[in-house]
Amino acid sequence: MSLTYKDAGVNKEAGYKEVQLIKRLINKTYIPGVLSDIGGFSGLFQLNNNEFKEPVLVSGTDGVGTKVKIAFMMDKHDTIGQDCVAMCANDILCQGAKPLFFLDYIATEKLVPKKMASIVEGVSNGCIKAGCALIGGETAEMPGFYKEGEYDIAGFCVGIVDKNNIITGSTIEEGDVVLGLPSNGIHSNGYSLVRKIVFEEKNMTVGTYIPELKNTIGEELLKPTRIYTNPVYDLVQKFNIKGISHITGGGFYENIPRMLPEGLTAYVDTSIIETPEIFNLLQQWGSIDSDEMYGTFNMGVGMILVVNKEELEYIKMYLEEREECYYELGHIEKGNKGVVL
Numbered sequence: 001m002s003l004t005y006k007d008a009g010v011n012k013e014a015g016y017k018e019v020q021l022i023k024r025l026i027n028k029t030y031i032p033g034v035l036s037d038i039g040g041f042s043g044l045f046q047l048n049n050n051e052f053k054e055p056v057l058v059s060g061t062d063g064v065g066t067k068v069k070i071a072f073m074m075d076k077h078d079t080i081g082q083d084c085v086a087m088c089a090n091d092i093l094c095q096g097a098k099p100l101f102f103l104d105y106i107a108t109e110k111l112v113p114k115k116m117a118s119i120v121e122g123v124s125n126g127c128i129k130a131g132c133a134l135i136g137g138e139t140a141e142m143p144g145f146y147k148e149g150e151y152d153i154a155g156f157c158v159g160i161v162d163k164n165n166i167i168t169g170s171t172i173e174e175g176d177v178v179l180g181l182p183s184n185g186i187h188s189n190g191y192s193l194v195r196k197i198v199f200e201e202k203n204m205t206v207g208t209y210i211p212e213l214k215n216t217i218g219e220e221l222l223k224p225t226r227i228y229t230n231p232v233y234d235l236v237q238k239f240n241i242k243g244i245s246h247i248t249g250g251g252f253y254e255n256i257p258r259m260l261p262e263g264l265t266a267y268v269d270t271s272i273i274e275t276p277e278i279f280n281l282l283q284q285w286g287s288i289d290s291d292e293m294y295g296t297f298n299m300g301v302g303m304i305l306v307v308n309k310e311e312l313e314y315i316k317m318y319l320e321e322r323e324e325c326y327y328e329l330g331h332i333e334k335g336n337k338g339v340v341l
Contacts, residue, residue, distance in 0.1 A: 011141065014111040018139060021117035025124040029134040033100065036135060043135030045101050047160065054163035058097035062087035063154040065249075066191040070221045072150055073206045077115055079224040080153060081122025082129070083188045086225035087248065088157035089130040090303065093228055094244040094259070096167035096236045097159030099132035108151035111141040119153060122224070129227040132157065167236070169243035169259035169306070174334050176242060176306050178266050179315070180327040181232070183302035185276055187225040189249040190296045194221065197286040212277050220278050228303045231324050235305070239315050243306035247298040254295065256304060257338030265335035266306075272327055275300040294341055306332060 019038060026038050035044035047055060064083040071080045081104070089099045104123050106116060116139055127134045146152070161167075186194065198204050198217055206218025213220050228246075235241055243259035256266050279300065283293050293299060307315055312328075319326050 011111055014113050014141075017113040018111065018116045021113055022120040022124075025117070025120050026134050029102075029124050029127040029132070031100075031131070031133045034133045034135055038136075040136075043101065043103065045133070045135060045158075052160060052162045055160050056163050056166060058092045058095050058159045058161055058166075059157065060088045060091035060159075061154065061156040062091065063152065064188045064225075066195060067188050067221075068150075068152060069191070069195060070206065070218060074218045074222055076222060077118040078121045079222060081119050081124070082126035082224040082227070083122070084153050084155040085123055085126025085130055085132075085157070086227045087188055088155045089126075089132065089159075090225075090228050090246045091248075092157055092159040093232050093236075093303075094167065094246050095159075095161060096165050096241070096244070097161040098233055099130045099157055099159045099229060101133045101135045101158055102127050102130070103135065103156045104137040105140070105154045105156075106137070106151055107140040107142055107146065109141075109143060109146035109148055111139060115151075119151070123155070126224075126227060130157075130229045131233075132159070165236070167241060167244055170261055171240075172242045172259070172261055172264060172306050172332060174264065174332055175309055176332040177309050177312050178268060178329040178331060179305045179307060180273065180301035180329045181228060181303040181305070182226075182274070182325050182327070183247070183276070183298045183300055184226045185223040185278060186221065187248070187298055187302060189251075189298070191221075193286070193296060194282060197282055202285050210281070212281060226302050231319065231322060232303060232305075235315065235318070238318065239311050240308050241305055242308065245304045247302055247304060249296075251296050251298065252294045252301075252339055252341060253291075259304075259306065260332075260338065263334060263336060264332050265337045266330060266332055266339045268330040268339060268341050270294070270299070270329075270341050272329065273300045301327065301329070304329070
């Protein structure tokens, strides 16, 4: 009796079915510049040479960490893909880049076409929010490597910026203003600590209803990461945005100093942030001190910008006209502490 690939646990027919299910989702993301279609060996994207004097490609890659565990527990997979897009697209925004295209990689124990299509639906929705095209990806069926029913997802995003407009933080100076854009929850960082608090220390299930949150803990933890292309890319085009920091793993303490030149410190007033209730509950449930919270989570601010104080009122007016919430968090001073909360 001869063996087949299917005997080893890999179902090629399921892969073909998945491609058919996700084709429509992928096509929804296409923007001018896409030259290829699903099914090829690579994705093709044509740059518009007239849009940039000296075009520079900016790339970023990331995953969503152990947040996927919440998707497994909920058996809900249509938002985790947006998290993956957000983590990559938000990072390249920090250099002032416009997201162009995205590729995903999903590895799983067993390829279940409808589940994979649900994940790609989230990726597609994320790409639409980020303004980029999903031009390729890979689904790997790896029996014996992942636990039954589990998978991992990672992504790769490429954007573009004119060389003269790359945001490096080098022009930040004393007196500049620190602005924050709200998060919509935990986003995709700190979930190992979150799971320990919620499911080990407090013995909750994903179906546990939390009155303060007005939903179940599972629904709260699975909220997709906010994508900041709109309004951040518009702000970059219209104003002198000197520095941008995506508040991810490491929270305020690690990420804010990454955009600052040596010899400058950001002074941030956290009292004005409307911190989502989930953070207050996690701090209470886990008896976590404030430094640990601000060194692990976004605490209600997903993106921080440093702007020229002369442009501050115009930037605030621009955001208010578009009904975008923001926090005037503080200012830049001389010093070597990186950030002071």
